[in-house]
Amino acid sequence: MTQDPAVADAHHATGPGVVTPQDPSVSHRPTRIPWGGLLVLAAAGFTAVTTELLPSGLLPQISRDLGVDESAVGSLTAVYAAIIVFTALPLSRFLAGRVPRKTLLIATVLAFALSNVLLALSPALGCAIGARLLGGIAHGMLWSSMAPYVARIVPAHSVGKAMAVVFSGNSIALAVGAPIGTLMGSLMSWRASFLVLAGVGVLLAGLAFWLLPGAHDNASQKTPSLRAAMKLPGVIAVAIAWPLLLLAHFTLFTYVAPFLLASGLPESATSISLSVVGIASLVGIWIAGMTADSRPRASVIAAVGLLTLTFALLPALGGTWVGAFGLMTLWGIAFGAVGIYNQAAILRAGGEHKDAANGLTVVTIQLGIALGAVYGALALTTVGAQLVPLAAAVPTAIALVIIIASRRGGYPAGPREKRR
Structure with missing residues (x-):
């Protein structure tokens, strides 16, 4: 059997987490990209987000219908x-x-559908919370299993490109998914919005059964070990930098709304700016798909550096x-790209324990998202709305330092960078 060129390149590379011919995950490596299956996974990611x-x-609609305060409805997200x-980690x-x-x-896609049906039929807040708990479990399992699965069903030299396709669903959901659902809720009802999402989930499960290839692990592969994964310095680097x-x-x-108002822009600028960030992130994902496999180190440093500079300016x-939306366009491009670069980085760094390493980042990312809202609130009350972007630049700069320092582990050079 002819050896995959990407595997041959990796065999001569140094550093933990590099895929080698002895890595069980590269046995029976596919030679084609299953585009239909990747698009189904992207749609599943869209539905999840x-x-x-x-x-x-x-x-507001849910609050009125269930007869509870809006702050109580916020628990559905919490x-x-x-x-x-x-x-996420124990189940994976x-x-x-x-x-x-x-x-x-x-099964996770069907669990999403069931969660949304139960939520749409909930007569009280307690039932709605129970439905959301099921959805959260499915969400954690989807993101814990999706990236390692994709890494097994595409050729080794196309992992970055495949990740870009699959994770484009996230950015599309941020740009148009929630606004469209909100519009549907205003035209019909909030319950109808969740029922439509449930129907989409059932359809995607059927398409997944038809289009997704099997991904069988080598019989000799070890059970994913979180402890072993955490001993790899590259895993720790990515699991800290990415959530930052x-x-x-x-x-x-x-808190982009109070920032824009404090900067002198009208209230209508908020919805436009969020869509600008989401749509621009698709450009970043496309760029990452072109560079994540060949020049991962230089590309991630450039993207995180751009993100830091954008927040600072x-x-x-x-x-x-012009200034606000120009910089927000750069924000979206950089943010869309860094997600793909980091997803590829954690799979490389985890090596044979890539499943456990990926599950670890699912947890730390959720913590990062939750702490982001808390940290933003703290910045809002201490330094004021107009300086919230400067507060955001601080953790971004710390992540940049970690990425630059992790040359051999989490963020090594790619094949073309090594040849140069």
Whole structure:
């Protein structure tokens, strides 16, 4: 059998987490990219992120219908994130090797559908919270299993490109998913929005059964070990740097409305700016898909450096339409790219324990998102709304230092960078 060129390159590379011919995950390496299956996974990611964000857009309707305060409805988002933190790692470790990867992904998509049906039929807040707990469990399992699965069903030299396709669903959901769901809720009802999402989930499960290839692990592969994964310095670097970038993003994303108002822009600028960030992130994902496999180190450093500079300049230049939306376009491009670079980095760094390493980042990312809102609130009350972007630049700069320092572990040079 002819050796994959990407595997041959990796065999001569140094540093932990590099895929070698002895890595069990590269046995029976596919030679084609299953584009149909990747698009189904991207749609599943779109549905997951839309499911996570939709209660925020429909909060007043849900509050009136269930007869509770809006602050109480906010618990639908809080419990969703909390259950991910507590269940993603234990469940992914327990199910690894016991349930085929394709079957697990289809089951998580169906769990999303069931969660949304139960939420749409909830007569009281307690029932709605129970439905959201099921959705959160499915969310954690989807993101814990999706990236390692994708890494097994595409050629080794196309992992970055495949990740860019699959994770484009996240950015599309941020740009149009939640707004469309909110619009549907205003035209029909909040319950109808979740029922439509449930129907989409059932359709995707059927398409996944038809289009997703099987991904069988080598019989000699070890059970994913979180302890072994955490001993790899590259895993720790990515598991810290990536959540710091999410923390920075949500520090400003959560409080972009007061920032824009304090900068002198009208209230209508908020919805436009959020869509600009989401749409621009698709450009970043496209760029990352072109560079994540060949020049991962230089590319991630450039993207995180651009993100740091953008946050630092927003307080000074964000007071005009041109300055604000120009910088927000750069914000979206950089943020869309860093997600792909970091996803590829954690799979490389984890090596044979890539499943456990990826599960670890699912948890730390949720913590980063939650802490981003808290950190942003602290910045809002201490330094003021106009300096919130500067507060976001601090964790971004720390992440940049970690990435630069992790040359051999989490963020090594790619094949073309080594040849140069």
